[in-house]
Each structure stands twice: as structure tokens, then as C-alpha cells.
Amino acid sequence: MFDQLSGGLQKVMKFLRGEGKITEKNMDEALKMIRMTFLEADVNYRVVKDFEEKIKGKALDQKVLMSLTPAQQVIKIVRDELTSILGQEAKKLEFSSSPPSIFMLVGLQGSGKTTTCGKLAKWVSNLQKNPLLVSFDLKRPAAQDQLKMITEILKLPFYEMTKDQMASPSGALKDLLKHTANRGYDPLIVDTAGRLHVDEELMQELRMVKDILNPVELIYVGDSMTGQDAVKSAQIFEEKIGLTSIILTKLDGDARGGAALSIVSVTGKPIKFIGIGEKFDKLEVFHPDRMASRVLGMGDILSLVEKAEEKADLEEAEALARKLKKNELTFEDFKKQLVQMKKMGSLSQFLSHLPQGGPFKGLSKLSIDDRKILHFEAIINSMTGEERENPKIINGSRRSRIARGSGRSVSEVNQLLKQFAEMKKMMKKSHFQKLLSSLPSSH
Numbered sequence: 001m002f003d004q005l006s007g008g009l010q011k012v013m014k015f016l017r018g019e020g021k022i023t024e025k026n027m028d029e030a031l032k033m034i035r036m037t038f039l040e041a042d043v044n045y046r047v048v049k050d051f052e053e054k055i056k057g058k059a060l061d062q063k064v065l066m067s068l069t070p071a072q073q074v075i076k077i078v079r080d081e082l083t084s085i086l087g088q089e090a091k092k093l094e095f096s097s098s099p100p101s102i103f104m105l106v107g108l109q110g111s112g113k114t115t116t117c118g119k120l121a122k123w124v125s126n127l128q129k130n131p132l133l134v135s136f137d138l139k140r141p142a143a144q145d146q147l148k149m150i151t152e153i154l155k156l157p158f159y160e161m162t163k164d165q166m167a168s169p170s171g172a173l174k175d176l177l178k179h180t181a182n183r184g185y186d187p188l189i190v191d192t193a194g195r196l197h198v199d200e201e202l203m204q205e206l207r208m209v210k211d212i213l214n215p216v217e218l219i220y221v222g223d224s225m226t227g228q229d230a231v232k233s234a235q236i237f238e239e240k241i242g243l244t245s246i247i248l249t250k251l252d253g254d255a256r257g258g259a260a261l262s263i264v265s266v267t268g269k270p271i272k273f274i275g276i277g278e279k280f281d282k283l284e285v286f287h288p289d290r291m292a293s294r295v296l297g298m299g300d301i302l303s304l305v306e307k308a309e310e311k312a313d314l315e316e317a318e319a320l321a322r323k324l325k326k327n328e329l330t331f332e333d334f335k336k337q338l339v340q341m342k343k344m345g346s347l348s349q350f351l352s353h354l355p356q357g358g359p360f361k362g363l364s365k366l367s368i369d370d371r372k373i374l375h376f377e378a379i380i381n382s383m384t385g386e387e388r389e390n391p392k393i394i395n396g397s398r399r400s401r402i403a404r405g406s407g408r409s410v411s412e413v414n415q416l417l418k419q420f421a422e423m424k425k426m427m428k429k430s431h432f433q434k435l436l437s438s439l440p441s442s443h
């Protein structure tokens with residue numbers, strides 16, 4: 001479904017592959033190609049512009065990973081930007097802490113609201129939930145027949161609104177709430193009316209429903225085939241009634257995929273599911289990371305990028321090793337390492353990013369408990385600059401001052417000092433010498 005985006009980006013990469021390094025000129029050319037690709041894939045113009053500026057800034061930034069070619073560099077940046085727009089992880093459907101959880105689905109006519117109500121009901125009943133469905137359409141009372149039929153197919157309960165109830169909607173909604181609570185349904189899934197265009201009357205109707213039901217999820221259902229129209233109306237729904245999340249439908253068709261990117265960027269709300277077919281099991285949790293890889297469509301290069309990122313960590317480790325050779329390691333460096341470790345999740349993860357053999361073999365013997373990292377950081381923070389540079393001066397009274405300042409015990413301070421000394425000794429002594437001798441002298 002993201003073939004177009006993917007195809008265009010491949011062309012950019014092909015162009016950059018011939019370039020030795022990133023310059024202002026080839027970056028301009030690449031950015032022009034990226035811009036066209038995104039616009040052709042129906043990504044919102046403003047989103048494209050924003051994207052372009054960020055990519056340019058990052059690509060020309062001196063801090064980019066030296067070991068990547070320009071093409072790989074740009075892929076990395078595009079991936080990072082896609083992730084920063086779409087988010088890293090799939091966002092879960094919210095359930096209310098005091099049931100029933102109410103999900104209210106809104107959107108333009110024909111976007112797939114009623115079908116999606118059925119899909120969602122099926123999805124939550126697979127989670128052992130007990131959903132109740134209701135259709136709320138003041139203009140078109142017959143609209144509920146469609147949802148009723150769906151519940152019959154799915155063998156799920158349906159709440160039927162009578163004509164009289166429809167005549168006094170706020171009373172009807174309160175009856176509905178009572179009925180739902182009394183029978184222990186959770187969630188209550190509310191289908192609403194769609195219009196060809198957003199109009200004030202519809203917005204008022206939806207606001208009234210929202211105010212009475214107070215839904216935990218107010219979900220905009222957007223037809224991805226309609227591209228920018230879906231994006232524009234999502235923005236209006238967000239402004240007028242407020243949304244919590246988005247479901248994009250019909251991504252099984254030849255939608256150009258740009259809507260997904262734009263809709264999140266414009267509304268700031270996450271896509272939680274995508275509809276990929278008319279049947280009720282054609283609902284998928286949306287995984288932004290997978291989408292980013294699919295858009296880039298090049299798993300091989302992405303894994304290369306990941307390796308380069310590991311290599312960057314390795315380069316930091318090498319820089320540290322060089323300092324060690326000169327016996328210049330200070331607590332300031334040690335703290336930097338701790339921060340880096342924290343960034344990477346845990347010490348064990350950090351170590352697993354380094355080659356396990358050769359010069360780094362000794363590292364895994366440095367058994368620092370992951371949880372201790374935070375404590376160590378606090379202790380280092382309590383040291384004076386002088387103490388960090390020259391740990392030898394840390395005598396007994398300084399130790400107790402540092403312990404008090406960091407809220408840790410003196411024995412922990414002692415432990416850190418000991419570990420630091422050991423690390424220094426071990427790195428200096430053996431394995432690192434081999435590594436150091438293999439480093440180019442220009443470093």
C-alpha cells in the first residue's frame with residue numbers, strides 16, 4: 001500500500017548511491033526528489049515542507065554518522081523523521097478505569113464507520129470483552145438497520161433506538177447509559193451519522209452525544225482512498241469536537257499511503273488501527289515502525305543503518321579506550337558512559353552492542369548491575385569537579401560527604417570508586433592494547 005512512496009525513495013537512493021559524500025548541491029537534488037515523491041503519494045503539502053526542512057538540517061549536520069554513505073545517511077534520516085511523526089510504537093486502545101468504556105466513531109459519509117464498529121466489536125470480544133453496539137443517527141433512523149444486521153452476523157448484542165427515543169436524543173442517551181451499566185456491557189461502541197461534507201449541524205449533534213456519553217475513545221474513521229479530503233476533515237473534527245485516535249480504512253485498495261502520514265502530523269492523534277478489507281476480521285493494529293520500514297521498503301539498508309548506529313557506539317567506546325591508554329579516564333567520562341548506557345536501555349544491552357570477542361572480551365566481566373547505574377550517576381553528581389578529574393583525592397571525609405549528597409551509603413561510594421579503579425586497570429592492562437594498536441593514528 002505504500003508502493004508509491006517506496007518506489008520514489010528508491011530512486012532517490014539510487015541517485016545518492018553515486019555520490020561520494022553529502023554536499024549542499026546533491027542534497028538539494030535529493031530533497032527535490034523526496035519532495036516530489038511525498039507529494040505524489042498524497043502527503044499534505046505542509047507536512048512535506050516540514051519534513052524536508054528537518055531532513056536537510058540533519059543531513060548537513062556535522063554530527064551524522066561518518067560510516068554511512070550519503071544514500072544510507074538519507075535513509076536513516078527519513079526513517080528517523082517518519083518515526084518521529086508516526087511514533088515508535090503501536091498505541092493501544094484506551095479502556096476506561098470505570099466501565100463501561102465508550103468508543104464513539106465519527107467521520108464522513110461512507111468512510112467505513114459502521115463496518116469498523118463491527119470490526120472493533122469483534123476485536124474486543126476476542127479480548128474476552130462484552131461489547132454492546134448502538135447506532136446514533138438523528139437524520140437517518142434507518143441507518144441503524146445496517147449495524148443491527150452486522151451484530152446479527154457477529155452474534156453480538158445491539159441496542160435498538162425507538163422512534164420515540166430518537167425524538168428526544170438526550171433522554172435516549174441517558175437510557176442507553178443506564179442499560180449498558182446495568183447489564184455490565186463493556187465497551188459500548190457508538191456508531192454515528194456521516195455527511196458528505198462537514199457541517200455545523202452534524203458537529204452539534206456529535207458534540208451533544210459526546211457531552212452526554214463522555215467517550216474514552218473518540219475515533220475518527222478516515223477513508224484512506226480519499227487522501228487529503230480525509231486529512232482536512234480529520235482536522236475539522238479534531239478542532240470542533242476533539243479526537244483521541246484515528247482508524248484509517250480501505251488501506252487494502254490502491255491508496256497512496258500519504259494520508260496516513262499527513263493525518264497524524266496534522267491532527268497530532270495516533271492511528272490505532274487500519275482497515276484492510278470489508279470483512280470483519282480485516283482490522284489490524286497499526287504499527288508505525290513497520291510502516292516506516294515498509295515505506296522505505298528496504299530492510300537490507302535499514303539493517304545496515306542499524307549496524308552503523310552500533311558502530312557509532314563502538315567509535316565512542318574507542319575514543320574512551322584511547323583516553324584510557326593515556327590514563328586520562330575521569331569520572332566525567334565514566335558518567336558519560338553511564339548516560340549512554342541508560343539511553344540504550346541497560347548495561348547488558350550496551351555490552352551486547354559491542355563485539356563480544358577480541359579486545360572487548362574483558363568488558364563483559366565488568367559486572368555492574370543495571371539498577372546500580374542510576375545510583376552511580378547520583379554519586380558522581382555529588383562529586384566536585386576536582387574529585388571527578390582526580391579521584392585519588394577522595395578521602396574518608398569526602399566519601400561521607402558524597403554519600404550524604406547522593407543519598408547513597410558510604411559503602412556504595414566505596415564500591416563505585418573500587419569499580420572505577422578496576423575498570424581503569426583492566427582496560428589499560430590487556431585487551432585494549434590490541435585494539436589501540438589497530439586504530440588509525442589520525443584518530
Ligand SMILES: Nc1nc2c(ncn2[C@@H]2O[C@H](COP(=O)(O)OP(=O)(O)OP(=O)(O)O)[C@@H](O)[C@H]2O)c(=O)[nH]1
Pocket residue numbers: 107108109110111112113114115116143192193194195249250251252253274275276277278282
Ligand atoms: N475495501 C475496504 N472496504 C471497506 C473498508 N472499510 C469499509 N469498507 C467499505 O466501505 C463502504 C462504506 O462503509 P460503511 O461502514 O457503511 O461506512 P459509513 O462510514 O458507516 O457510511 P455512512 O454511515 O453512510 O456515513 C462499505 O461498502 C464497506 O464495506 C476497508 O477497510 N476496506
Ligand SMILES: [Mg+2]
Pocket residue numbers: 113114115143146191192194
Ligand atoms: Mg454508517
